[in-house]
Amino acid sequence: xxxxxxxxxxxxxxxxxxxxxxxxxxxxxxxxxxxxxxxxxxxxxxxxxxxxxxxxxxxxxxxxxxxxxxxxxxxxxxxxxxxxxxxxxxxxxxxxxxxxxxxxxxxxxxxxxx
Amino acid sequence: xxxxxxxxxxxxxxxxxxxxxxxxxxxxxxxxxxxxxxxxxxxxxxxxxxxxxxxxxxxxxxxxxxxxxxxxxxxxxxxxxxxxxxxxxxxxxxxxxxxxxxxxxxxxxxxxxxx
Numbered sequence: 616x617x618x619x620x621x622x623x624x625x626x627x628x629x630x631x632x633x634x635x636x637x638x639x640x641x642x643x644x645x646x647x648x649x650x651x652x653x654x655x656x657x658x659x660x661x662x663x664x665x666x667x668x669x670x671x672x673x674x675x676x677x678x679x680x681x682x683x684x685x686x687x688x689x690x691x692x693x694x695x696x697x698x699x700x701x702x703x704x705x706x707x708x709x710x711x712x713x714x715x716x717x718x719x720x721x722x723x724x725x726x727x728x729x
Numbered sequence: 730x731x732x733x734x735x736x737x738x739x740x741x742x743x744x745x746x747x748x749x750x751x752x753x754x755x756x757x758x759x760x761x762x763x764x765x766x767x768x769x770x771x772x773x774x775x776x777x778x779x780x781x782x783x784x785x786x787x788x789x790x791x792x793x794x795x796x797x798x799x800x801x802x803x804x805x806x807x808x809x810x811x812x813x814x815x816x817x818x819x820x821x822x823x824x825x826x827x828x829x830x831x832x833x834x835x836x837x838x839x840x841x842x843x844x
Contacts, residue, residue: 649832658820658835659772705771715785716762717833719771
């Protein structure tokens with residue numbers, strides 16, 4: 616079975632500062648990895664995904680993430696955050712052999728201070 | 730294509746009542762998923778359909794929960810004899826078979842409050 620751990624429940628950061636949201640996963644098989652964003656009272660929106668190939672993946676809104684197989688991590692980064700990035704961010708995983716369902720982490724609330 | 734639609738957006742019900750939620754996926758998507766999200770938590774998988782067939786159900790889906798997708802299009806999630814612990818956001822998502830690797834498209838959810 617797969618699981619996802621998001622190490623920080625909340626991350627406060629000043630506007631225009633860089634940010635990293637941490638994600639570690641556990642799986643006995645190869646996996647595909649995702650980051651989703653959820654704005655207040657809305658559904659989830661896909662930010663980026665890692666399926667294969669380059670370990671550095673770029674997504675929407677200037678976010679990027681790096682897949683590290685040896686550390687089983689998939690941390691999300693942005694070099695300079697904006698007030699509009701305030702949201703909940705979820706790391707997620709699905710087994711590579713059969714994309715039956717996506718398993719989500721507990722989320723990290725990113726709050727941007729002006 | 731208007732995305733994934735969920736109805737209602739909000740539902741307040743008294744404990745013990747039955748409730749039913751509806752999800753309309755993207756029209757060409759043959760996979761449909763239900764998730765539950767409680768405050769401060771990530772979405773938890775409940776069940777999913779491929780066309781009209783229900784292929785997997787989570788242990789979270791007690792006997793009081795039932796989901797259907799009768800014609801492989803829209804889906805309903807019914808909760809019987811609601812309990813306060815059922816209060817949550819219920820999210821629906823859809824994808825194309827084989828395209829789920831590219832991520833699901835989520836609806837805005839139905840927020841259930843049991844009083």
